[in-house]
Amino acid sequence: MTLPQEENFMRKISAEEKIEPKDWMPDAYRKNLIRQISQHAHSEIIGMQPEGNWITRAPSLRRKAVLLSKVQDEAGHGLYLYSACETLGISRAEMIEQLQTGAAKYSSIFNYPTLTWADVGAIGWLVDGAAIVNQVSLQRTSYGPYSRGMIRICKEESFHQRQGYEAILALAKGSEGQKAMAQDALDRFYWPALMMFGPHDSDSAHSQKSMEWKIKRETNDDLRQKFIDQTVQQIEVLGLEHPDKAIKWNEERGHYDSSDLNWDEFWSVINGNGHCNRQRIEHHVAAHEEGEWVRDAITAYNEKKRAKQTQDAA
Amino acid sequence: MTTATEKLELFEVFVRSKRGLDHKHIGSLHAEDHEQALEYARDCYTRRSEGVSIWVVKSNDICASQEDDADCFYDPSDDKPYRHATYYVLPDPVNNM
Numbered sequence: 001m002t003l004p005q006e007e008n009f010m011r012k013i014s015a016e017e018k019i020e021p022k023d024w025m026p027d028a029y030r031k032n033l034i035r036q037i038s039q040h041a042h043s044e045i046i047g048m049q050p051e052g053n054w055i056t057r058a059p060s061l062r063r064k065a066v067l068l069s070k071v072q073d074e075a076g077h078g079l080y081l082y083s084a085c086e087t088l089g090i091s092r093a094e095m096i097e098q099l100q101t102g103a104a105k106y107s108s109i110f111n112y113p114t115l116t117w118a119d120v121g122a123i124g125w126l127v128d129g130a131a132i133v134n135q136v137s138l139q140r141t142s143y144g145p146y147s148r149g150m151i152r153i154c155k156e157e158s159f160h161q162r163q164g165y166e167a168i169l170a171l172a173k174g175s176e177g178q179k180a181m182a183q184d185a186l187d188r189f190y191w192p193a194l195m196m197f198g199p200h201d202s203d204s205a206h207s208q209k210s211m212e213w214k215i216k217r218e219t220n221d222d223l224r225q226k227f228i229d230q231t232v233q234q235i236e237v238l239g240l241e242h243p244d245k246a247i248k249w250n251e252e253r254g255h256y257d258s259s260d261l262n263w264d265e266f267w268s269v270i271n272g273n274g275h276c277n278r279q280r281i282e283h284h285v286a287a288h289e290e291g292e293w294v295r296d297a298i299t300a301y302n303e304k305k306r307a308k309q310t311q312d313a314a
Numbered sequence: 315m316t317t318a319t320e321k322l323e324l325f326e327v328f329v330r331s332k333r334g335l336d337h338k339h340i341g342s343l344h345a346e347d348h349e350q351a352l353e354y355a356r357d358c359y360t361r362r363s364e365g366v367s368i369w370v371v372k373s374n375d376i377c378a379s380q381e382d383d384a385d386c387f388y389d390p391s392d393d394k395p396y397r398h399a400t401y402y403v404l405p406d407p408v409n410n411m
């Protein structure tokens with residue numbers, strides 16, 4: 001039997017109305033959203049590490065300032081998303097705890113190492129590029145605070161992708177050695193970028209319910225196809241070789257055909273066995289612990305101020 | 315002589331015109347408490363169904379940046395044009411990214 005409140009909820013969903021924090025919502029909808037939004041927030045935060053690795057070694061002051069700005073934006077994105085998630089009744093501390101114990105996931109792309117400067121370009125271009133495809137679609141998600149967060153984030157993302165492409169273009173048009181470095185970065189990041197869209201729809205545990213509730217608006221495979229299609233010409237303009245030898249325009253489908261992904265690698269990285277899984281979490285824990293004194297100082301300051309106010313009032 | 319309204323508190327009113335949109339500042343009013351402020355706001359600002367949700371906030375509880383200080387307050391962003399997408403010049407065929 002459907003309760004009237006559940007009927008009302010489903011009516012809003014089918015009328016393309018947003019669900020807002022104080023509305024009634026099914027428990028499973030709330031849980032599903034918390035899982036997805038917190039995972040998204042964690043990705044923004046953990047995603048600062050592979051790029052942060054190159055801030056002190058950027059090849060020029062200009063590239064350094066750009067990279068610093070980009071990483072700073074990602075911290076902001078993490079904040080927007082944690083705040084959106086908090087409207088669902090979970091605390092920031094709980095989310096961080098879940099990240100650090102492994103109960104919550106983040107995008108496995110960030111478990112790949114950044115070996116050369118070209119990787120920073122490849123990340124902006126491909127990783128942020130893939131994230132944009134996903135996030136543009138999520139602007140239409142059914143949960144109001146998540147949707148508004150996505151709109152804000154999408155406005156900021158374009159710079160991320162363009163600076164990455166510009167950086168890798170400079171290498172691709174540079175010396176033989178620089179071009180080889182760009183090709184190598186493309187070869188390593190292309191496949192994990194495609195995996196960012198998640199498993200095939202048929203293997204995705206959360207997909208169907210998420211689509212019904214309009215938390216997700218397009219399937220993993222459709223979004224991935226969009227990204228594959230848009231990337232072909234971008235690789236051509238760079239004058240680099242496409243990492244997928246099977247890439248071929250399919251007139252009938254109006255899309256590129258491509259190789260299937262290495263799903264064993266995908267599941268293995270998700271389950272903790274990527275190159276950097278342990279390092280990423282250890283670094284997060286260390287940074288969090290090193291920041292303890294700042295949080296303590298804020299609390300102490302607040303208490304002192306409150307005590308002074310009560311004293312003044314008395 | 316203090317008038318009745320001077321004894322009342324000032325509230326700022328924010329209205330969400332449609333689900334999914336942000337609440338937007340729409341004006342202010344005097345009221346004796348939050349509950350009354352909500353009702354006055356409904357009567358005053360949403361007579362033609364302009365909203366689906368109203369927030370009222372005591373004006374005194376709003377901490378605002380000073381426009382006179384805007385120059386130095388926002389100064390750290392002024393010399394960072396590279397935070398804008400248009401700063402990057404890309405070849406035409408891929409310039410739509």
Ligand SMILES: [Fe+2]
Pocket residue numbers: 044073074077153
């Ligand atoms: Fe981001």
Ligand SMILES: [Fe+2]
Pocket residue numbers: 074128157160
């Ligand atoms: Fe980004």
Ligand SMILES: [Fe+2]
Pocket residue numbers: 044077131
């Ligand atoms: Fe992102």
